[in-house]
Amino acid sequence: MGTTIKGSIGLFDSGLGGLTVLRELHRSLPARSYVYLGDSARTPYGTKGKETIVRYARECAGFLLEQEIGVLVVACNTASAAALSVLEAELPIPVVGTIEPAVRAALESTRTGTIGVVGTNSTVSSGVYEEALLRHDSHLTITSQACPLFVPLVEAGMVAGDIVDKFVEMYCAPLKERGVDTVILGCTHYPLLIQAIQTYLGPKVAVVECSRAIAQDVEDLVGKDGGQQTTPDTRYFVTDEVSKFNYLATAFLGEREVRAVRIETL
Amino acid sequence: MGTTIKGSIGLFDSGLGGLTVLRELHRSLPARSYVYLGDSARTPYGTKGKETIVRYARECAGFLLEQEIGVLVVACNTASAAALSVLEAELPIPVVGTIEPAVRAALESTRTGTIGVVGTNSTVSSGVYEEALLRHDSHLTITSQACPLFVPLVEAGMVAGDIVDKFVEMYCAPLKERGVDTVILGCTHYPLLIQAIQTYLGPKVAVVECSRAIAQDVEDLVGKDGGQQTTPDTRYFVTDEVSKFNYLATAFLGEREVRAVRIETL
Numbered sequence: 001m002g003t004t005i006k007g008s009i010g011l012f013d014s015g016l017g018g019l020t021v022l023r024e025l026h027r028s029l030p031a032r033s034y035v036y037l038g039d040s041a042r043t044p045y046g047t048k049g050k051e052t053i054v055r056y057a058r059e060c061a062g063f064l065l066e067q068e069i070g071v072l073v074v075a076c077n078t079a080s081a082a083a084l085s086v087l088e089a090e091l092p093i094p095v096v097g098t099i100e101p102a103v104r105a106a107l108e109s110t111r112t113g114t115i116g117v118v119g120t121n122s123t124v125s126s127g128v129y130e131e132a133l134l135r136h137d138s139h140l141t142i143t144s145q146a147c148p149l150f151v152p153l154v155e156a157g158m159v160a161g162d163i164v165d166k167f168v169e170m171y172c173a174p175l176k177e178r179g180v181d182t183v184i185l186g187c188t189h190y191p192l193l194i195q196a197i198q199t200y201l202g203p204k205v206a207v208v209e210c211s212r213a214i215a216q217d218v219e220d221l222v223g224k225d226g227g228q229q230t231t232p233d234t235r236y237f238v239t240d241e242v243s244k245f246n247y248l249a250t251a252f253l254g255e256r257e258v259r260a261v262r263i264e265t266l
Numbered sequence: 267m268g269t270t271i272k273g274s275i276g277l278f279d280s281g282l283g284g285l286t287v288l289r290e291l292h293r294s295l296p297a298r299s300y301v302y303l304g305d306s307a308r309t310p311y312g313t314k315g316k317e318t319i320v321r322y323a324r325e326c327a328g329f330l331l332e333q334e335i336g337v338l339v340v341a342c343n344t345a346s347a348a349a350l351s352v353l354e355a356e357l358p359i360p361v362v363g364t365i366e367p368a369v370r371a372a373l374e375s376t377r378t379g380t381i382g383v384v385g386t387n388s389t390v391s392s393g394v395y396e397e398a399l400l401r402h403d404s405h406l407t408i409t410s411q412a413c414p415l416f417v418p419l420v421e422a423g424m425v426a427g428d429i430v431d432k433f434v435e436m437y438c439a440p441l442k443e444r445g446v447d448t449v450i451l452g453c454t455h456y457p458l459l460i461q462a463i464q465t466y467l468g469p470k471v472a473v474v475e476c477s478r479a480i481a482q483d484v485e486d487l488v489g490k491d492g493g494q495q496t497t498p499d500t501r502y503f504v505t506d507e508v509s510k511f512n513y514l515a516t517a518f519l520g521e522r523e524v525r526a527v528r529i530e531t532l
Contacts, residue, residue, distance in 0.1 A: 148422040
């Protein structure tokens with residue numbers, strides 16, 4: 001596999017979260033080129049309706065297609081939950097979402113079959129994780145929890161401290177009570193909160209970062225050496241002001257050059 | 267004044283916040299008709315860049331003009347700070363923003379000249395409140411504090427409780443330390459947090475809700491009896507799904523019929 005897939009790997013997210021996926025891809029496929037789009041002018045997605053998210057996902061995908069990508073990674077659980085099947089049906093290139101990779105990682109991890117899922121309002125209310133998990137194993141016990149403030153916290157640069165711990169406790173207490181042995185971080189922003197979440201849940205609970213699972217899926221798809229380019233590079237685009245994105249992106253993930261673009265279609 | 271201004275009163279906000287202004291207008295001018303637009307598909311505004319906010323404000327104003335409004339109320343401090351002068355220059359109708367009314371109310375309230383301002387990142391970093399306050403009185407001492415999580419809290423339905431109190435303390439402690447005697451709530455979402463804020467600041471600190479001050483400005487502009495309509499009504503529009511908005515709007519402000527619209531222009 002992989003040798004037939006040329007072009008860059010395109011990723012989009014509503015904001016910063018997808019950078020956790022890109023970070024994993026940079027590690028596992030360093031010779032590839034990437035195009036990252038953060039739809040920061042309309043972030044967050046997770047509080048919004050399905051129809052709106054599908055529209056935004058189509059616009060993000062359309063912009064990335066113009067950058068001649070060979071694979072699209074929907075590096076956002078909310079967009080994957082709402083729009084993956086639409087994008088798969090409409091796009092002429094392979095599309096990798098967040099749900100299936102995270103589900104497979106959780107199934108490999110769990111011993112008791114008691115799994116927790118945390119995500120945005122939109123992802124959790126869509127029920128996609130339950131559906132995908134139960135399709136693999138109908139005997140699982142799943143507890144899902146929407147965490148609407150996690151994304152605003154991360155986007156405000158708050159990833160540790162008393163208040164973060166309070167939110168982690170508020171959102172993760174139901175998972176602890178149910179005795180989950182594995183928790184899926186069903187949002188690409190949440191790896192930035194993993195220390196607080198892991199500390200609260202304790203060392204016996206496996207915390208599955210979908211970011212890593214997705215990178216593995218992309219590697220399987222394009223092949224470790226597939227499409228190697230002589231000068232791999234990563235281009236970053238955002239829909240809001242560059243400075244707003246750059247400040248936090250740099251704090252989390254180091255220096256990068258970012259350009260602002262407009263992507264709305266009517 | 268007032269008798270020459272016909273048509274409905276149009277208001278827009280990024281989401282729910284502007285409803286606090288509408289509530290005041292319903293009280294002071296019950297015989298008027300209103301058109302409310304919540305740009306919920308792109309909420310929040312306060313974390314975004316000025317150029318993006320100006321674009322959104324123009325699109326919101328354009329939609330409301332099509333509804334044949336006679337006055338536009340920019341019921342959002344972030345949009346007022348970024349775009350009021352643009353809208354005033356471009357629109358053929360009077361435009362009322364949030365800044366000046368709140369400033370006048372604060373000046374009437376303060377005895378010591380030590381004033382606090384809380385708002386979104388965008389509003390606070392614009393410096394509009396300091397500028398407007400100092401233009402009236404150059405001897406004021408002003409402490410401004412950005413509160414980036416207040417809007418997500420309100421939009422998530424969290425307006426009281428331990429976590430809200432923690433945020434209030436985190437954001438308002440610098441104002442308390444400076445000994446302010448008046449605080450401007452420089453965001454139309456914040457009146458929904460007023461109990462927690464007033465409790466933390468104590469009864470000696472006056473908390474100025476811009477919502478009330480704006481309603482007074484609109485009343486001055488259109489006149490108590492100006493443009494009285496035989497069947498006053500209020501129409502609500504949102505850019506995201508109706509249900510997402512309705513759930514919280516109903517919880518805060520009672521039943522209403524809301525319609526979804528698209529407003530992006532290219």
